[in-house]
Amino acid sequence: MVLEGFNRSWLGSNWSQHVLFGLTVLLSVGAAWGIPGFATTWNGQTLLIHGLPLVLLAVGLTLVLISGGIDLSITSVMALASVLGAKIMVDAGGGVPAVMLGLAAMIGVGVLVGAINGISVAVFRMPSFIATLTLMMLVSGAAILFTRSQKIAGLPDTFITTGQQLWLTGSLVLVLAFLVHLGLKKSIYGRWLYLVGLNRRAAEISGVPVKPVIVGVYIASGILAACGGVLLTASLETGDPVMGQNILLDVVGAAVLGGASLQGGKGSVWGAVCGVGFLVILGNCLVLMNVHYYYVTIVKGGVILAAAVLDTQRSTRA
Amino acid sequence: MSPDLAPPIKMKYFVRLSLSVFIGGLLMFSGCSRESKPGAQKAVIGISFETLETEFWAAGLEALQQELRNRDIESVVSIADGDASRQLQHIRVFVSRGVDGIIMVPKDLHTSLPAIKTANAAGIPVVLFNRPAATHDDAHAVKVVADNRRLTQETVSYLIERAIDRGGKHLAMVVVGDLGDSNAVARRDGFYDAVTKHPEVISVVSEVPSEWTQEKARSGVTNALQANPEINFIFSSSDFLFPSIVAALRAADRYHPIGHPQHVILGGFDGDATAYKMLREGYLDATGVQDVYFEASQAVQAVLDMKAGKQVADEILDPGFVIHQDNLAEMAPRMWGAQVGP
Numbered sequence: 014m015v016l017e018g019f020n021r022s023w024l025g026s027n028w029s030q031h032v033l034f035g036l037t038v039l040l041s042v043g044a045a046w047g048i049p050g051f052a053t054t055w056n057g058q059t060l061l062i063h064g065l066p067l068v069l070l071a072v073g074l075t076l077v078l079i080s081g082g083i084d085l086s087i088t089s090v091m092a093l094a095s096v097l098g099a100k101i102m103v104d105a106g107g108g109v110p111a112v113m114l115g116l117a118a119m120i121g122v123g124v125l126v127g128a129i130n131g132i133s134v135a136v137f138r139m140p141s142f143i144a145t146l147t148l149m150m151l152v153s154g155a156a157i158l159f160t161r162s163q164k165i166a167g168l169p170d171t172f173i174t175t176g177q178q179l180w181l182t183g184s185l186v187l188v189l190a191f192l193v194h195l196g197l198k199k200s201i202y203g204r205w206l207y208l209v210g211l212n213r214r215a216a217e218i219s220g221v222p223v224k225p226v227i228v229g230v231y232i233a234s235g236i237l238a239a240c241g242g243v244l245l246t247a248s249l250e251t252g253d254p255v256m257g258q259n260i261l262l263d264v265v266g267a268a269v270l271g272g273a274s275l276q277g278g279k280g281s282v283w284g285a286v287c288g289v290g291f292l293v294i295l296g297n298c299l300v301l302m303n304v305h306y307y308y309v310t311i312v313k314g315g316v317i318l319a320a321a322v323l324d325t326q327r328s329t330r331a
Numbered sequence: 332m333s334p335d336l337a338p339p340i341k342m343k344y345f346v347r348l349s350l351s352v353f354i355g356g357l358l359m360f361s362g363c364s365r366e367s368k369p370g371a372q373k374a375v376i377g378i379s380f381e382t383l384e385t386e387f388w389a390a391g392l393e394a395l396q397q398e399l400r401n402r403d404i405e406s407v408v409s410i411a412d413g414d415a416s417r418q419l420q421h422i423r424v425f426v427s428r429g430v431d432g433i434i435m436v437p438k439d440l441h442t443s444l445p446a447i448k449t450a451n452a453a454g455i456p457v458v459l460f461n462r463p464a465a466t467h468d469d470a471h472a473v474k475v476v477a478d479n480r481r482l483t484q485e486t487v488s489y490l491i492e493r494a495i496d497r498g499g500k501h502l503a504m505v506v507v508g509d510l511g512d513s514n515a516v517a518r519r520d521g522f523y524d525a526v527t528k529h530p531e532v533i534s535v536v537s538e539v540p541s542e543w544t545q546e547k548a549r550s551g552v553t554n555a556l557q558a559n560p561e562i563n564f565i566f567s568s569s570d571f572l573f574p575s576i577v578a579a580l581r582a583a584d585r586y587h588p589i590g591h592p593q594h595v596i597l598g599g600f601d602g603d604a605t606a607y608k609m610l611r612e613g614y615l616d617a618t619g620v621q622d623v624y625f626e627a628s629q630a631v632q633a634v635l636d637m638k639a640g641k642q643v644a645d646e647i648l649d650p651g652f653v654i655h656q657d658n659l660a661e662m663a664p665r666m667w668g669a670q671v672g673p
Contacts, residue, residue, distance in 0.1 A: 050427040059423040063416060162510045162542065164441040166465060249415050251441040259413045300424045306383060306410035 029272035029323065030284040037291045044298045051301055061179050062248055064293040065186045066091075066241040067260065071267040071285040072193055073237030078268055079197075080230045081210040081277025082134055082141030087264065088257040089152035090126050090235050091242035094119035096156050098243070099165035099252025107169035115172070119239050119246075126152055127235025131228030156254040165252030176247020189240065193233070194282040206230060210277030266317035267292050274324050292316070373405045376634060377425035377433045379418055379446075380410050381462075385571040386603040387623070388436065390667050391461060394627035395434060402631065415442035422446040426453045432634035433457045435472070440465040440513055447472050456637030458630045461621070463513050463646075473637065475630045475647045477621040479514050482651040483521025483600055486619035487566055489653055490598040491529050493616055494564060501596065503564040504537040504555050506548055506572055515543070518568040518600055533564060541572055549575035556583045563595050570599040570606035570618055570668070577614075588613040589656065602654065603668040610659055617655035623667040625649050 045052035070087050077084040098119035105111030126148060133144035175181065197203035205226045208216045217223050245256055269275065270291060271284030292313065299309045376399055383389050392408065399406045407428065411418035415438040425433055426449060433450050437443030437459055447470040450457045457472040464472060494501045505522050508515030519538075526533040536559045539551035548567075556562060556579060567576055580586035580595060587594045590613070599606050602620030609615035626649045636643050654662045663669045 050424070050429075053427055055423065056427045059420055059427065062423070063420040066416070157542075162540070164439060166441040166444075245416055248419065248445065249442040250445055251415075253415065253442055257414070257416075260416075297420070297424065300409050300421055301428065303407045306408065306412075309410075310412070 029270075029320075030281060030287055033270055033272070033284070033287040033291055037287055037294060040291065040294055040298065044294070044301075048298055048301045051298065056297070056301075058179055060293055060297055061183060063297075064289050065182055066244040066248075066257075067264060067267060067289045067293065068186050068190065068286055069237045069241040069244070070257075070260075070264045071271070071289050072190055072282050073234035073241075074264055075268045075271065075273045075280040075282065075285040076193065076197075076206070076230045077141070077234050078273040078275065079206055079210045079278065079280040080227055081213065082227070082231075083145065083265075083275070084130060084231060084234045084238075085142065085145040085261065086126055086130060086149040086152060087234060087238035087241075088261050089149045089156065090123055090238040091245065092254055092256040092258070093126070093152050093156040093159070094122040094239040094242035095246045095256045096160050096165055096252040096254045097122055099168055099246060100159070102169050102172055103165060103167055107171070109171060112169055112172045116243060119243055120236060121239075123235035123237070123239030123242075124232055125235070127232035128228065130235065131231030134231065135224040135227035153255075153258075160252070160254045162254060164254070166250070168246070168250055168252070173247055173250050176244065182244055182247075185240070186244075189237065190282050190286060193237075197282060202226065202229070207278055210279070212278075262317070263292055263313075266313070266320065269317065269324055270320040275321070276324075288320075373403065374431045374635075374638075375405045375407060375428070376631070377422075377428070377430040378406055378408045379421050379425065379433060379435045380408070381415075381418060381436050381438045382413050383410050384413075385569070385601075386605075386668065386671065387461075387569075387571065387601050387621070390603075390671050391436070391623050391627065393671075394623050394667070395460065395630065398627045398631045402635075404631075404635075411438065413438070415439070415446075418443065419446045419449070422449055426450060426455060430455060432638050434460050434630050434634055436460050436462050437464045439509075444470045456634050458634045458637070460630050461514070461623075461626055473633045473643050473645060473647065475626050475633060475649065476514070477626070477649045477651050479517035479600075480521040480524065482619040482621075482653070483518045483566075483568075484524045486598050486600065486617050486653045487522050487525035489617045489655055490564065490566065490596050491525060491532060493596055494532050495529075497596075500531070501533050501564040502559055502562045503533050503535045503566070504539060504552070504559075504562050505535065506539045506541050506552065506565070506567045506576065508541055508568045509543045510540070512543070515568055522566050522568075536562060541568070541575075543569070543572075545572065545575045548572040549579050552576050552579035553582065556580070556585065563593075565595055565597050567597075567599045570601040570603040573599060573605045573609065573615075577609075586614065589616060601668070602651075602666045604671055605668070607663070607666060607668040610654065610656065613656070617653055619651055620654050620662070620666050620668075621651050622649050622665065 050056060074084055098115040101118050102111050102115035105114055130145050130148055133139045134141045205221045208221055209223050209226050213223060246252055267288030268285050271288030273280030378395055380388055380392055396406055409421035411421060418438055433455055435457060443464045444467050447457050447464060451471055459472050459474045461476055463474045463476055507519045510516055526535055537555035539555055541548035567573060577586055585595050597615050599618040602618055606615055606618045629647045633643050652662060654666055
């Protein structure tokens with residue numbers, strides 16, 4: 014009976030976040046003890062440089078997963094935002110106004126693509142997988158066409174130096190994540206979102222404005238992806254039309270590891286942050302340990318698979 | 332507990348056990364890792380590759396590691412899986428490990444500059460293997476690269492000689508790579524250097540952008556063959572795209588050996604195992620071979636010289652060579668694809 018009670022609480026709504034947080038701490042402590050070079054300020058900065066954009070993407074994707082959908086277009090939003098913003102900054106002379114204009118255009122890309130995704134899913138009732146996959150192809154094609162596959166270098170120093178200030182980018186990510194957390198947990202919109210994800214039909218009957226909720230969540234995902242594009246563009250000092258092409262699995266994995274359910278209705282900002290933290294620290298440890306590339310991929314894939322299996326088990330029990 | 336819940340609960344224990352074993356294993360592994368390090372006096376070179384997706388990069392990595400082993404130097408290896416941000420992270424990890432030098436295949440011309448700057452700032456010499464980066468005042472790295480443009484020009488010139496031998500006007504297609512990669516640009520330019528000298532023999536009717544992906548190469552070549560069924564001269568900017576090109580040619584019933592009246596003159600670049608097989612079977616006319624062993628040896632020597640404070644040229648060129656039907660037996664022992672293939 015005691016074990017059964019423990020199991021029930023362990024399988025409660027927040028169990029995966031707590032377990033994941035515990036595993037992340039355990040992994041970090043083990044790595045600090047066993048892996049030379051892990052517990053250093055330099056490596057901490059390395060983890061942040063790599064992890065901060067992923068946090069933004071994972072938080073945005075978690076919102077969409079809670080609504081019962083998925084957003085596969087986030088990396089293409091990053092890429093288009095990156096090249097459009099870079100082009101504007103370079104062509105407009107590189108001063109502060111040019112940087113502001115470029116940043117506005119980058120966020121604008123996120124809003125626009127998010128709105129199209131949201132309308133496709135909410136109004137035209139397209140499956141989110143198809144809608145966002147199609148837009149991913151379209152937006153990626155636009156980014157490549159816009160630059161003819163060329164990277165855009167020579168970005169303004171103001172943008173690069175500001176964008177590489179870890180305290181600033183870290184604070185930005187923290188504020189954005191906290192705002193999303195508040196929106197999810199403390200606002201009526203957050204409750205509507207969970208309800209839509211759990212049962213869209215029931216939400217409609219209950220008077221929840223389902224379509225605006227869904228459109229809003231895709232716009233939020235687009236904005237967060239564009240913000241991730243801002244950070245990566247500053248970090249790489251380049252507008253890149255194929256930016257982030259290979260990180261989608263990491264983002265989906267982090268969101269699922271963090272407890273977001275592929276069936277909808279579950280997920281949290283804290284879980285997404287923990288998911289990114291675990292995957293980034295795990296990847297960092299494996300590279301520091303000189304584990305072969307193929308094993309790195311297998312290990313990360315295995316962890317994400319385990320999370321997906323757990324998600325299925327939780328859904329079966331629900 | 333109701334009976335119908337039993338299977339999920341068992342599965343849950345299984346997953347939890349798997350996670351525990353995984354974490355435990357990782358911690359044990361990390362403990363072992365620490366014990367193996369103290370007192371190590373060997374030089375350590377970090378090798379950061381952007382990808383391992385083609386035979387060329389796999390052969391390049393193996394050649395570098397073999398060269399380091401021959402010199403009793405330890406290596407740490409990371410693969411960025413096509414992501415520039417991940418490569419930056421890996422270079423920072425190398426810095427935190429205190430490696431003596433870094434040999435790197437950058438993602439592309441520009442996105443690798445922050446990684447090079449990071450290594451430079453830590454006083455770690457950087458050598459770029461087979462792919463250059465953009466020049467920048469704050470990012471210094473020695474490049475060991477094939478002379479892509481000249482070698483492509485020589486290869487295509489050989490193909491043009493075969494076209495002249497056959498007689499008549501030839502309609503040409505060039506399959507280009509990712510134009511964000513300077514190697515792809517140089518190969519495209521080398522192709523045009525050669526064909527523009529012979530407008531009476533070659534007319535370029537199609538330029539297929541592959542972005543270094545098989546899918547885009549196949550669809551591009553298929554479309555080009557449909558639009559221009561008379562194409563009878565194809566140059567691929569990399570041998571690794573041949574499976575796609577051959578598939579498209581077969582589908583159009585245009586894949587015939589040398590000597591067949593409908594043979595499409597075929598040329599490539601790299602010298603991989605597929606190209607070697609096609610040469611042996613008489614389907615490929617010529618390919619420009621990058622001397623991967625020469626490049627590996629030069630890259631290791633350069634990084635050691637830089638570490639020792641010696642002067643090293645900013646660019647070390649691999650002249651490579653053209654292998655074709657007439658010199659196949661003679662040059663095959665120097666072709667890396669002939670060594671790694673089945």
